[in-house]
Amino acid sequence: MTNLILPFANKVALMANDDYVGFTFFIGCMAMMAASAFFFLSLNQFDKKWRTSVLVSGLITFIAAVHYMYMRDYWGEHQVSPTFFRYVDWILTVPLMCVEFYLILKLAGAKKSLLSKMIGLSVIMLVTGYLGETVFSGQAAMWGFFSAVAYFAIVYEIWLGGAAKLAKEAGGDVLAAHKILCWFVLVGWIIYPLGYLVGTADGQWYSSFANLGLDMDILYNIADAINKIGFGLVIYSLAVKKTA
Numbered sequence: 001m002t003n004l005i006l007p008f009a010n011k012v013a014l015m016a017n018d019d020y021v022g023f024t025f026f027i028g029c030m031a032m033m034a035a036s037a038f039f040f041l042s043l044n045q046f047d048k049k050w051r052t053s054v055l056v057s058g059l060i061t062f063i064a065a066v067h068y069m070y071m072r073d074y075w076g077e078h079q080v081s082p083t084f085f086r087y088v089d090w091i092l093t094v095p096l097m098c099v100e101f102y103l104i105l106k107l108a109g110a111k112k113s114l115l116s117k118m119i120g121l122s123v124i125m126l127v128t129g130y131l132g133e134t135v136f137s138g139q140a141a142m143w144g145f146f147s148a149v150a151y152f153a154i155v156y157e158i159w160l161g162g163a164a165k166l167a168k169e170a171g172g173d174v175l176a177a178h179k180i181l182c183w184f185v186l187v188g189w190i191i192y193p194l195g196y197l198v199g200t201a202d203g204q205w206y207s208s209f210a211n212l213g214l215d216m217d218i219l220y221n222i223a224d225a226i227n228k229i230g231f232g233l234v235i236y237s238l239a240v241k242k243t244a
């Protein structure tokens with residue numbers, strides 16, 4: 001009976017006290033759920049045109065919460081990195097983060113082409129990263145490099161490219177929020193390639209990354225919490241300012 005309600009309850013009970021990966025999966029799961037409740041329940045307080053942005057923040061953490069439930073249990077049962085769920089989560093949530101950039105810049109005249117460009121780059125970044133972690137793990141360095149090129153193209157677009165120009169035109173609170181999101185992408189997102197280098201180091205020229213004492217899943221879990229919840233809070237406070 002317990003197993004019907006909590007399918008993995010027996011495995012959870014086996015979790016070791018020093019299972020830090022499992023620990024961050026549990027905390028990550030709960031944090032994403034709490035953040036989603038927070039964003040969804042706050043929706044009514046905003047002007048109509050800001051609601052979509054906050055709604056998307058909630059969708060990002062909600063999609064992550066559901067994947068974290070699966071990843072948490074997958075880890076609990078197999079003690080293996082849940083690469084597949086990880087990338088399904090990202091391929092849904094990262095494009096939604098691109099949508100956030102587009103939505104706040106829309107009033108300054110952002111075009112759909114900006115959105116397609118950013119989504120296209122994020123899909124390239126993630127698909128090549130997935131191939132490097134799974135199918136072609138022997139050539140992880142090469143696929144990681146392709147992925148990094150797409151990543152830096154996103155960084156360029158928001159810091160110096162078309163998106164940056166629109167943010168300057170918008171000015172004020174939108175520009176300030178855009179700047180903070182830019183820092184998230186530059187500093188918060190860089191944790192992911194670090195996790196990739198640690199996780200795929202075996203037999204590569206960067207094999208010393210395996211000896212750093214870091215764990216790929218812990219890095220990914222910390223990065224997700226910072227980036228998904230932090231990103232959402234930036235949008236939330238922008239909506240608060242614009243509604244006041």
Ligand SMILES: *C/C=C(C)/C=C/C=C(C)/C=C/C1=C(C)CCCC1(C)C
Nearest residue numbers: 129144147148151189192193196227
């Ligand atoms: C909520 C999830 C987010 C913000 C995920 C972001 C993921 C990345 C920025 C991943 C980047 C990667 C590289 C730049 C190179 C190595 C492969 C990846 C996919 C880990």
